[in-house]
Amino acid sequence: MDKKSFLLRALLLGTLVGLSGCARNPVTGKRELSLMSTEQEIALGKESHPSVVTTMGLYEDKKLNDFINEKGQAMAKISHRPDLPYQFYIVDSPVVNAFAVPGGYVYFTRGILAHFNNEAEFAGVLGHEIGHITARHSVRQQTSQMLGTIGVIAGAVLVPQLGQSIEALQQGLGLFMLKYSRDHESESDKIGVEYSSKIGYDARQMAHFFSTIKRISDNSGQQVPTFMSTHPDPANRNVKVNEMATAYQQQNQGNYRVERDRYLRMIDGIIYGEDPRQGFVENNMFYHPELKFQFPVPKDWQHQNSPSQFQMAAKDGKSAMILMLAKGNTLEEASQTLVQQLNLNVLESGRTTLNGIPALVMISQQKPQQQQGQPQPQQDPKSVLQLGTWLIQYNNTIYALHGLATAGDFATAFRTFEPVAKNFRALTDQEKINRKPERVQIRTVSRDGTFREVMGNLGMPANRLEELGVLNSLKADDKVARGSLIKIIGR
Structure with missing residues (x-):
């Protein structure tokens, strides 16, 4: 290497170190390049939290919320980063999942709380999620990028062939969940054993919960819960976590609690599965009891629901539909906002009615992203994302029902999209409106x-x-x- 090249590289390295700084990892004790300060981590958590709440909703249960906050704060105090402003929430989702956001935000779904069978299982997963935060895994991956919105996650499952093009419709939904490497997951398992043990729980129960995750994964046949996605195999984790927990207890003798009965009594009555108040599918029809509308779901299409949107897609991955809220006070205003937000080129547009409901239908294509100062990128006309959008003004709210396909497949897909939109109508069936959710009930x-x-x-x-x-x-x-x-x- 010549002297000039050496000096240039040294200057570049010095600049990087000067800008980002070196910090000691609070868990590993090693010094490492840090691209995100503690203040930035906290700010990122505050920024993402409203989107999590908007997308998933919070599950209101005082005794459960008090419980997770009590245990969470106790664990935060003995963690490697006790000074972070930790916050703990239950989100209103049936999916068996837990996730954490930098800065101290930890979330449990009601679905995972329903599947725990004792406090020790909960404590192990709590420690695992806090471990992601304390070990600064997001920083160590040198990124603050999130896994994306729930729509992107679901889209990857429902419509993998559409790939990145479907992401355009997910702007602003913001369900942030970090995707970590296998090494980071294993490290968080170890931290989870340590933290849950330190607040008095038997971490071998954490290992046992991986057997539950394994059964859920095997029974689903396709979608691994996000808590386990891209993670080490749950069967292997069961063995390794059990070994770590046993070793910890041998080195630190004590009375480690399980608390099965107390936990089960606490979750007595928790909602199980889909909450019909947020919408449900029955006999190829989607019903929303609270918003009082219904529309058909094409036969054999897969679907996924959340408080902020409903998605469905053909199994071949060539077409999908998404219902979400639109921004605007009028149909025309909502149309203009949508065009700007999604960078659309409108091919045709016009007013219509759907069973007496005012609507605007629009056919558009997504424009290619253009870098500043760069020429417009060329793309295959057949592969560009094309949308059939029905903006529907119903009960003082404007909904956007999007049909998505590539331009090459759009004409065929539109023949499926159109009957769905044309059969959007008011829900008047009282049996559907008054449908009650299933709940976990505890019996002796x-x-x-x-x-x-x-x-x-x-x-x-x-x-x-x-x-x-x-x-x-x-x-x-x-x-x-x-x-x-x-x-x-x-x-």
């Missing part, structure tokens, strides 16, 4: 028997035995003792 076993026998005695249908087994972390032939508490599902 009246006599000894197998799990299969106990569920039968409690009136649970045989075709839900595996689902109930996952919920209770039991197999059909496992023995259940008289007097023990157990979960069932009811309304």
